[in-house]
Amino acid sequence: MKNSIVHFVSKIKNGRHKAIIEAPFNAETWEVAQALQRGGYIRAAAIDDNTIRVLTKPFAIQDIKLLSKSSRPVFTDIPKYCDFIDQKLLWTPEGIFWDFEARKKRLGGEVILRIR
Structure with missing residues (x-):
């Protein structure tokens, strides 16, 4: 990353x-x-x-956390479910997408961050 x-x-x-x-x-x-x-x-x-x-936006982001690091990248296949409490941002070969967008396009990639 x-x-x-x-x-x-x-x-x-x-x-x-x-x-x-x-x-x-x-x-x-x-x-x-x-x-x-x-x-x-x-x-x-x-x-x-x-x-x-x-x-x-005020109070739209409660918590934001980086999941992948340059020393420890985190990869995922197509997300199996969409957790609407925590959303994850994925870096795919076609660009940067949310987990629900990547699921619709059947893409996997590096998980950049988790946001609440």
């Missing part, structure tokens, strides 16, 4: 009670931001002067 994703997730975790979070732009972090917007965890994400600005 890229260090930029780790940095972006830690910014989200530490700034989840702020209105706006800024992080350096990277293609992977932008894809994670779009996935968080699709999942309803943030209001909007925009690119401005090589930075990503994220408008957060």
